[in-house]
Amino acid sequence: MRIPLSRPMIGEEEKKAVLEVLESGQLAQGEQVASFEREFAEYIGTKEAVATSSGTAALFVALKALGVQPGDKVVTTPFTFVATASAILHCGGIPVFCDVDRQTCNLDPERLKATLERESGVKGVVVVHLYGTPCALEEILDITRSRGLFLLEDCAQAHGAMYRGRKVGSFGDAGVFSFYPTKNMTTGEGGMVTTNDSELAKRCRMLVNHGSRRRYYHEILGYNFRMTDIAAAIGRVQLRRLEEGNARRRAHASFYFRELSGIEGLELPFIPRDTLPAFHQYTVKVRERRDELLQFLRSWGVGCEVYYPVPLHRQAFLQSYGYGAFPVAESLSREVLSIPVHPGLSPGDLEEVARLVRAFFAK
Ligand SMILES: Cc1ncc(COP(=O)(O)O)c(C=O)c1O
Incomplete structure (x- = not known):
């Protein structure tokens, strides 16, 4: 695509950091991972x-440790x-779905309450x-705390997003992040x-490393889900540049809010009060002709995607669970479209995307 939907921002610093690790001979279980962990905890505002x-491994070990x-x-x-959901299933758990709020596309606290009243044997909420839009954390925390449930935040798309002046990933019992290349910061995987x-944290650390704290002494059944020092070295550089990248994403989002407002049939993203989103995606809603808009933008070389075209309760591998209907999630899957918002876009790219979207709705 001429204007891709995402592009990892890899520069000379990352290349230098990787070379240094390669030359050091310590490619795994070294100082880079330990430093990255310290720096990331400090950035998010957590102890550990x-x-x-x-990110999938992070979800799995967090759920196991919880x-x-x-x-x-x-x-x-x-x-x-x-x-x-697959991380829940891999623990032997059963995902119970709860419908989302149409505006934010995130878990709806009122529906969460109703779900918890109906279901027994619930251990926690993810x-x-x-x-990159923060959930209604205060309302949700009230609900989970008063019922003695754990709260896990999946922040895979929300590095640096803020809720009431604090970073997401610091509110629940734990937060998990992904550094896949399309994310706001990357380490490859x-x-x-x-x-x-x-x-x-101690339990997570053991699960990640064969259940051991001391080499060849295994206290619990664990896995090898360790990050390499090569990846951590990239992550440390990316973390230093995250705020700058997020500021660019927010500026790009502001441009779209200005340029695309007032178009009949096009609903722009909703920013909940007290939040500073990370704009991992800029996701519009189009009630009619969404797929036509997608094809039109792609035909002009603009990357765009539907996140997600099939809600989880409709996925083939979950059919035996007999889930009911989740009408908001289902209608969103027919309406949402993410357009490029990443930090690498030029002013010309943004102008062109906005011009094409306007042209489509003027047809
Ligand atoms: C919401 C969400 N959760 C979890 C993951 C899994 O992360 P990973 O791809 O790093 O395993 C992703 C991203 O891919 C994600 O978007």
């Missing part, structure tokens, strides 16, 4: 951070990437700050668990 090999066991129910959104609970 545990690096992993992917005590999800076979048969436990965990409430989450059906309008997310598959990993949010919220997703979809597209990689992930992180953030938490203020030192015991929880």
